[in-house]
Amino acid sequence: MKPMLNIALPKGRLGEKVYAMFEKAGFDCPAIRETNRKLIFENAENGVRYFWVKPSDVAIYVEHGVADIGVAGKDILLEYEPDVYELMDLDIGKCRMAVAAKEDFYDDPEHTLRVATKFSNIARNYYRSQGRDIDIIHLNGSIEIAPILGLSDVIVDIVETGTTLRENKLAVVETIVPISARLIANKSGFRFKNEPITKLMEQMSKLLEEEK
Amino acid sequence: MNIQDTIFKNDEKISYLLRSLYARYGYSHFKMSQFEEYDLYVRNKDFLISDSIITFTDTNGKLMALKPDVTFSILKNSKYAPGSVQRYYYNENVYRVSKDTQAFKEIMQTGLECIGDIDRYSIFEVLTLAAKSLQTISDSCVLTVSYLDFIYEIMDSISLSTDEKNAMLKCMGEKNLHELSKLCAESGVDAARADALCQLASCYGKPETVLPRLKKLLTGLVKEETLASFKNLMEILMSARWSEILRIDFSVVSDMKYYNGIVFKGFVEGVPVSVLSGGQYDRLMEKMGHKSRAIGFAVYLDSLRRQNMPKNYDADVALLYNEGVSADGLHRAAEALREEGLTVQLQRTLPPKAKYGKILQFQDGEVTAVEADA
Numbered sequence: 001m002k003p004m005l006n007i008a009l010p011k012g013r014l015g016e017k018v019y020a021m022f023e024k025a026g027f028d029c030p031a032i033r034e035t036n037r038k039l040i041f042e043n044a045e046n047g048v049r050y051f052w053v054k055p056s057d058v059a060i061y062v063e064h065g066v067a068d069i070g071v072a073g074k075d076i077l078l079e080y081e082p083d084v085y086e087l088m089d090l091d092i093g094k095c096r097m098a099v100a101a102k103e104d105f106y107d108d109p110e111h112t113l114r115v116a117t118k119f120s121n122i123a124r125n126y127y128r129s130q131g132r133d134i135d136i137i138h139l140n141g142s143i144e145i146a147p148i149l150g151l152s153d154v155i156v157d158i159v160e161t162g163t164t165l166r167e168n169k170l171a172v173v174e175t176i177v178p179i180s181a182r183l184i185a186n187k188s189g190f191r192f193k194n195e196p197i198t199k200l201m202e203q204m205s206k207l208l209e210e211e212k
Numbered sequence: 213m214n215i216q217d218t219i220f221k222n223d224e225k226i227s228y229l230l231r232s233l234y235a236r237y238g239y240s241h242f243k244m245s246q247f248e249e250y251d252l253y254v255r256n257k258d259f260l261i262s263d264s265i266i267t268f269t270d271t272n273g274k275l276m277a278l279k280p281d282v283t284f285s286i287l288k289n290s291k292y293a294p295g296s297v298q299r300y301y302y303n304e305n306v307y308r309v310s311k312d313t314q315a316f317k318e319i320m321q322t323g324l325e326c327i328g329d330i331d332r333y334s335i336f337e338v339l340t341l342a343a344k345s346l347q348t349i350s351d352s353c354v355l356t357v358s359y360l361d362f363i364y365e366i367m368d369s370i371s372l373s374t375d376e377k378n379a380m381l382k383c384m385g386e387k388n389l390h391e392l393s394k395l396c397a398e399s400g401v402d403a404a405r406a407d408a409l410c411q412l413a414s415c416y417g418k419p420e421t422v423l424p425r426l427k428k429l430l431t432g433l434v435k436e437e438t439l440a441s442f443k444n445l446m447e448i449l450m451s452a453r454w455s456e457i458l459r460i461d462f463s464v465v466s467d468m469k470y471y472n473g474i475v476f477k478g479f480v481e482g483v484p485v486s487v488l489s490g491g492q493y494d495r496l497m498e499k500m501g502h503k504s505r506a507i508g509f510a511v512y513l514d515s516l517r518r519q520n521m522p523k524n525y526d527a528d529v530a531l532l533y534n535e536g537v538s539a540d541g542l543h544r545a546a547e548a549l550r551e552e553g554l555t556v557q558l559q560r561t562l563p564p565k566a567k568y569g570k571i572l573q574f575q576d577g578e579v580t581a582v583e584a585d586a
Contacts, residue, residue, distance in 0.1 A: 065484020083311075083485070085463070086388040187486065188479045190387075191354045191459070194416065 005048050005196045006189075008062055008070035010055035014093045014181060018071045019050070021090070025203035027196075047196060059084060059184060068189030069197060074179045075158055079121045085185040087201055091208055093181040097122060099174045100165050101154040102147050107173070116146035117156040126156070126176050144168045223320070223516040227303055229348050230322050230511060234301035237341060239324050242300040244285045250275040252284050259283075259470050259496060264309040266316060278307040283325060283508065287496075290327045292503040297328035323490070323510035327497075330505040335474055335492070336448050338507050342478055342488055343454040345511055352481035355457050357449070358464035359442045360472050360491075362412065365434040366405050377468065384413040385465045408433050412462040419446045422460040445474070470496040474507070480516075487515050525567035528554040532582065533574045535560065541577050549579075 007022070009015040019032060029043035029050055042049045053061055056076050061067040063082040075097055077086060097119065107113070109132075116137040117123045127134045137152050144164055146152040158179060159165060159172060183204065190197055235241070250267050257263040259281075266278040279285065282302045290298055301324040310317040324341065326334050339357070346353035363384065367377050376399045383392035389410045396406035411429055415422055423446060430439055449458055466475045475491030490509020497506050529549055533542050542558070549556045554569075562571070571582040 063484070065482075084386070086386045086391070089390040186484050188481075188484050190416075191356065191479050192352070192481045 003047065003193060004042070004044075005069070005193055005200075006067045007048060007050050008053050008058045008067035009050055010058050010071060010073075010181075011052045012055065014055065014073075015052060015071070017092055018090065018181065021092075021204060021207055022200070024207055025200055027200055027203075062184050062186050062189075065186045065188055067186070068193050069183060069185045069200070071181050072184055074177070074182055075119060075122070077182060077184070078125075078177065079119050081121070082184075083187065085187060085190055086182050087185055087197075088183040088204060088208075090181045090183055090204070091211075093179070095158050095160040095179045097156065097176040097179055098159045098172045099126075099154050099156055099176065100144075100147075100159065100170045100172050103169055103171045105147070105153065105171075105173065107153075111153075113154060114152040115154055115156055116143055116152035118143060119156055122176065123156040144170060221517075223513045226349055226511075226516060227320065227322055227513055230345055231301065231303055233344055233348065234324050234341065237299070237337065239299040239301040242282070242286055242302045242325075244279065244282065244302070244304060246278065247276045248279050248285055250277040252288060253277060253280065256284070256470070256496065256499065258467055259493075260308075264316070266307050279304070280306055280308050282306065282321065282323065282510075283493075286325045287327065287500060287502065287506070290502070290504060292328065295329050297326055297330065297334055300325050300327075317514075320513045321510050322513055323508060325506060325508035327506045327508075328504050330492070330494075330507055332445060332448065335445060335507055336452075338490070338509065339449060339474070339476065340452060340454065342476060342490060342509050343452070343457055345488060345509075346457065346478040346480060347454065349487060349511075349516060350480035350482070353457055354459055354479045355454075355476060355488075356416075356459045356461035356464050356479070357446075357474060357476045358460070358462045360466065360468075360475055361438050362430060362434050362442070363409070363462070363465070364468070364472070365438060366408055369433070370399075370401055370405060372399055372401075380409065381465045381468065384409065385463055387413055387463045389414055405433060416461045416463070417459060419450050419455075419458060419460055466491055468495075469499070476509070478511075483515055485512075485515050487512055525569055527557040528569040529556045530562060530566070530568040530571045531556055531558050531574055531579070532562070532571065533558065533560060537574060538577070542574050545574050545579050 009018055027048050028046060029041050029048050031043065032041040032050055039052050040049065051061065051067060055073065058070040058072040059076050059080055059082040062070040062084050071090065073093055113127070113132060113134045114137060115123050115127070115134050116139050118139060120136050120138050123136060137146065139146060143155045143157045146155055147170065148168060154173060156176065162172065165171060185197060250265065253260065253265060265280050267275055270276045282304050286300050286302070303322045305318050306321050307316055308319055309315065326338050343355050346355055367380065376395070380392060380395055383395060392410055392413060393406060396409065408429055415425070423443060427439065449455060464475055464477050470493050471491050472495050473492035477486040478488030480487055488509055488511050490507070492505070492507045494505045497504055531546055531549070546556050546558060572579050573582050
């Protein structure tokens with residue numbers, strides 16, 4: 001029997017899009033299309049096993065070797081800095097990590113900047129590179145509300161279309177880094193399952209080329 | 213009865229086997245004290261895997277550290293003698309911050325250092341011991357070897373800042389070609405060099421497939437003698453009996469301030485992180501004012517713990533007895549079971565939460581089985 005290639009996919013629309021790409025690349029697992037609440041799907045004949053996991057947990061599954069490969073957003077990779085290979089930019093799930101503030105915000109350099117964010121590590125690293133003194137306020141959701149209520153001066157968050165910001169009278173001050181989905185691999189798994197991983201990468205590159 | 217199989221955990225067994233392997237190659241056991249002066253580590257903190265160190269003030273007022281590393285202690289005591297090489301192995305507990313828990317952990321580490329007039333043979337010997345160490349741990353293993361001098365020569369031929377070089381090395385270590393090409397473009401690296409760096413980062417395979425590609429890729433970008441020296445070393449390694457597990461992988465990178473030449477990492481199937489890591493660190497020796505060159509590696513025994521078979525119960529057998537039975541008879545019945553290789557615990561009543569393979573009762577000189585739920 002073929003050794004199984006374990007793949008962690010992010011639950012949700014992005015994961016479904018990624019699975020469609022993997023399917024086209026020859027790594028199909030028809031059971032995944034069935035409507036049920038199962039989280040693990042296997043196609044022994046094709047040597048693949050897929051798991052649906054929370055998007056922010058994909059990198060953890062891959063780093064710990066439970067999944068050999070997975071797809072995670074660049075935001076998660078920058079925030080948690082997992083020790084994994086970042087093999088490909090899949091060019092989907094595109095957005096940007098940005099600093100946003102109230103439309104009339106003035107950045108007073110003499111004042112310690114209060115930054116509300118879910119991405120503390122990214123915010124800390126960004127402002128350290130700017131030599132700026134900041135206080136981080138770690139929030140778990142509804143980040144946009146923080147500057148409106150005076151909890152923070154700015155926020156560091158993912159911006160897709162900018163609609164939520166506009167509706168809350170906020171504006172992007174600066175883009176920190178563009179974000180997209182990345183194919184990641186466990187460093188040990190990459191060595192012991194090199195053949196299927198290399199095959200998947202080749203097929204995916206072809207697909208990405210065709211879509212350009 | 214095989215004592216090792218029943219009593220020793222996998223990582224303990226491996227630790228003994230590795231010590232005997234290194235001793236056979238003439239490496240002497242380096243035993244160090246629990247503490248070192250903090251000063252020893254402070255100047256080269258980046259060389260350490262984690263830069264957090266547990267410190268305390270000794271009775272004489274000196275700032276001491278619980279050792280986070282063994283290499284520095286070995287280097288401190290090494291003396292240069294032209295033409296000779298000092299060989300040490302160690303098996304020590306070190307204290308580091310674990311990446312998973314962000315808390316200090318005591319970690320058992322085994323490894324070896326080869327210090328002095330290092331020649332091709334010494335490098336071959338150290339790589340052979342690294343390969344044999346991996347084979348001691350598992351039949352399914354891989355030793356991946358990289359050559360930093362290629363990367364250094366390409367980067368040094370272009371004017372790049374240290375930050376730019378480190379960012380590129382990080383991308384190489386992640387096999388992150390999309391960001392690496394972006395960085396090269398932003399730093400004004402010419403197409404040939406950018407392509408060489410990207411191809412080196414993506415390259416992974418057996419030496420016989422990778423070596424021919426390298427010549428084509430690197431000619432004109434690195435010195436001919438650098439290319440020849442790597443090829444020569446690889447040819448020696450390919451003739452070794454263990455060459456089946458050898459792979460070339462230039463994503464194995466290390467800190468530019470300390471390492472040079474050959475660097476390597478070892479992996480075994482089923483363990484998600486590298487279990488062995490090492491390389492040549494002549495740059496560290498130079499920084500520390502030593503004339504000698506050096507190469508060594510460490511085996512991270514803590515990463516092997518997950519391969520230990522978990523115990524399913526407290527003992528194979530619980531032998532129950534009532535007060536007043538013949539002590540001699542009970543002892544003999546228990547000994548007979550132990551001679552069969554079973555672990556036996558004597559109890560009058562079963563302790564709460566305890567688990568046993570089977571429960572037996574000793575009564576009237578006889579041993580009888582008891583129903584598990586009785």
